[in-house]
Amino acid sequence: MENCMTRYALITGASSGIGLALAEALARRGRSLILVARQRDQLETIALELTQRFGVEVLFRACDLSEPLRLSGFLLELEEGERQIDLLVNCAGLGTCGPFLAQDWGTEQDLIEVNILALTRLCHTLGNLMAIHGGGQILNVASVAAFHPAPWMSTYYASKAYVLHFSEGLREELKKTGIKVSVLCPGLTRTAFFRTAQLAVEKLAHSRLMMSPEEVALYAVRALDKNRAVIIPGWRNRWLARAPRLMPRWMMRKLAGVTTKAYCPR
Template identity: 80%
Template sequence: MTRYALITGASSGIGLAMAEALARRGRDLILVARQRDRLESIAIELTQRFGVEVLFRACDLGEPLRLSGFLLELEEGERQIDLLVNCAGIGTCGPFLGQDWMTEQDLIEVNILALTRICHAVGNSMALQGGGQILNVASTAAFKPGPWMSTYHASKAYVLHFSEALRVELKKCAIKVSVLCPGPTRTGFFARAQMHEQHLTHDKHLMSPEEVALYAVRALDKNTAIIIPGRRNRWLAALPRLGSRWLVRTLAGRTNKAYCPR
């Protein structure tokens, strides 16, 4: 039976780069994102370039009923998933009380609830089939509180801790769990979060999605628990443990506020 890698958030950024990196290795794929037309063109391109089977499903993971339908489709289908890559994510920037609540709720639905629910459904399938591998995408933001991006930082902290816990729990099921914590990356994230992106996008230290994906797939081969691409990002992830909590949240707040809408 053919086995597939399931990738959420596969229409752009790190999710798209992961799809290409895995297709290059000959992996058959199931791609999930909101934009059907975009997914279809990606599926055609990857199939033509690498000769792999690429299936796709347009699904807004922030809508529980649509997510339920997608997971039911997976459960009733005959395709086995031996690699799950949860890349879908949303960011917001600005004072928490000034945010539109529906946008904040969408962030929580996608970054936390959908990711957790997909891990539960696919994880159970992997356990029945004798094993598999899960990669959840967090961020270096997971290592510190983030005033003016409070919900985003908190959601990524959840992904980090949840993934580390699953790694211990699911080892007995032969399911390997890793968490990817990239630093700021040249994607459309800044624009979607309505951040002032001029300085960020021209930062020479920013990695490309392709660099992050290549680092991630190599780390998956080694079953690395916490994957942090880039030496600078590893330092940024470690620094919060060295300073006081007051200093960490104060500096993070100043940095985030500088990029938020006025």
Template identity: 75%
Template sequence: MTRYAMITGASSGLGLALAEALARRGRNLILVARQRDLLESIALELTQRFGVEVLLRACDLGEPLRLSGFLLELEEGDRQIDLLVNCAGIRTYGHFLAQEWGDEQDIIEVNILALTRLCHALGNAMAVQGGGQILNVASLAAFAPGPWMTTYAASKAYVLHFSEGLREELKQTGIKVSVLCPGPVRSPLRRIPRLDNGNRCMSPEEVALYTVRALEKNRALIIPGRRNRWLAASPRWLSRWLARKLAGAINRAYCPR
């Protein structure tokens, strides 16, 4: 039976870079994102360049009914998914009370609920298959409170702790669980000029290459970049009030103006 790696949020940025890095290693792919036209062109290009099979599914993971339908299709299908990459994510910047509630709800639906449902559904399928691998994408923001992107940071803290707990639970089933916590990643769709200067941002390709190599070593916590690893550890050395003050000052400086 043909095996596939399924990647959510695969139409741009880090999700696309991870898809290319896996295709380069000969992995067949199932790409999931909202934009069908982008997925079709990406699937064609990856197939032509690397000779792998690339399937696609246009699905808004923030809509529970559409996600349920997608999971039902996977359950009834005969494709074996042995790697799940939960890369889809939503972020907002700014004062929490100034945000539209719908945007904050979307963060919770996609970053938390959809990710957890996919882990549950595909984790059960992997257990039946005798094993597999799950990569959940969190963020450097997961390590401290995140004023001015409070819901996003909290959602990524959930992903970090959920993934580490799941790793311990699923060891006996043969399922390996890793969590990726990148710092700011350069992206033409989410450009933040104040972060794009110098070496503050890694490219999606750099992060993807580091991540794929770490997955091959079954690393539990993946933090690309020495500076980012230092930043992830720094909240342990600070009092809680100072950590949130510093995080708030940094995040506020990056808010769109």
């Protein structure tokens, strides 16, 4: 009977950007979905649209992952529920830009709660549930930012480095449980992230590195089929990920700082 159960892909940050594009790409393949984000109205509209377009079941849950108590309640629902989740996509993320000491601490804390703590807790809870059912797949979304530090966005870059290293370590740990772990490291992607992080969008709009969320999502789902460990869409982004190995770290920090500061408003 268990093999006949509907299995779901749970996607955080599913109301826009790469998360939404991944939801659409998976729905197109016939996957049933559970969408998670803060904006209930947007999720409801997206769920209805995906159901109508692709004929799949799409559930949604409004949850602010920066609030540990709300996340705890959501995780308890998942543990006590009967729906089997065999794919977790941790796509929710926050960014800040500017001098670290000038940042509002509450905003920095929210970034850490979402980018690191919520992602890790979701992996822990759903990883245990997947192990009980004999396997599953986890896709954590990091960034090419994970491969080097960058002044003026120090917390964001560090959080993505955590996601990369955590995911790679977890991949080895969970192999014998049947759980496959991959990490997606996109570069510049045309999303609302730049506005929320207060980056100068107009300076980035015509960058050759810029990809659409749909391009990133298509590349990601194809790489998931192949069980790739580290997924980097676009040859330019793959080059950027390798570049830090070719120069001294002091030079890498300097170059990253100059580049990042140019896009920060302060």
